[in-house]
Amino acid sequence: MARFAALWGIVFVLASVSARAESIAIAAAADLKFAMDDIVASFEAGHPADAVRVIYGSSGKFLTQIQQGAPYDLYFSADIAYPRRLADAGLAASDVIPYAFGRIVLWSVERDASTMTLASLADPKIARVAIANPKHAPYGKRAEEALRASGLWEAVEPKLVYGENIAQTAQFVQTGNAQVGIIALALVLSPELSRRGGYWLIPDTLHEPLEQGFIITKRAANSALARRFADHMGSKPARAVMTRYGFVLPGEVALR
């Protein structure tokens, strides 16, 4: 009997704790992997009672999942068009908020990409070039645009291999299976990848802007924590993290 009472005590304590602390789940594009980890860490440091979970993946897949009722409270897409679609369908509880412009870079671990340009990709010694799948990945679309704008598409296309998202594209290069890749600047600046090889920033005049946006989803309309996190994205520390990972913030001028 005493044991029973103790058990109920524990259940009661747990229930009251979980009632006070809120938790949210964020669906974030794969290019945010490292930047968002840092932002969430700084947010949680200021809000110790709250729990923020981040799930990284491809923006298109998250769009489908949210349309089908997936339990994400915020959705950070690498292509602002996707959250706009959700907002148009009445699935957003906030405006579509632009949070960054992404940049693409040439990256290699086995050669110094900082001395390369897109034209170097025509070098016959480079057998495989990894890009994200242009059919559905925003970074892949921009990579294709940059190659076409440089007149290199025909020469490079036979060497291309396609990653499912930008993180997998980086993985193809990191494991040496592709000699060079066109990936997100944000990933190249991460602690994991910055130690390996160099990169070359692809001029953003060669492609459409990679405008990224987020929304609070409809299911989180009443979540105070979701609002707080959305506000935090505009805060100085969060903006500093985004800048550190090479994102150009709305209203700022891009480096060329």
Add this chain to the structure above:
Amino acid sequence: MLLTESDLQAIGLTVRLASTVTLILLILGTPIAWWLARTKSWWKGPIAAVVALPLVLPPSVLGFYLLLAMGPNGPVGRLTAILGIAPLAFTFRGLVVASVFYSLPFMVQPLQTAFAAVGTRPLEVAATLRASPWDAFFTVAVPLAAPGFLTAAILTFAHTVGEFGVVLMIGGNLPGVTRVASVQIYDHVEALAYDDAHRLAAALMIFSFLVLLVLYAWPSRRNPAP
């Protein structure tokens, strides 16, 4: 035409991959199954466990190790470099190698069961009639285990058609080379092209049902007893 040209290409590639893998596994899997069915060696347990691993392991584990192994610093990558052949990642040959591992238990286990059911007696009888072991294997054991071969081949083929995770991780999504039907469906869904995804997915659903129907509708043919 219901399916697009690239869908048909993906289906053709899938069939080519599954047939190649089934053929290779018939050759590689038969001796392994034969040995497992008859040995009393201490090694039987460990070898059977290794053969069954792909049944349990997530495809991501196999895909991850293969991706590392096939890279220029991995053991497979070094081997292909020494042999002067092109690296295996992002190639049809690479998919074949991966699928041979991945579908191994689907070939070996039904064959092992069939060989075990044949037992030692028919072979002993063959031996008394002066059949060499090879002769006895091909003229006695194989015909008696024929239904097992059919089951094993169908399961291996079907399982290779159903492969996805490993291909996604080492394939690089190249049309006509590594973009098999399952990956093509995934691409359609990612690109929000649900109509395209529906058509190809339905085609695969019907195919899989028909394969399993062949397998289950003739139970007498699968009975290893003569």
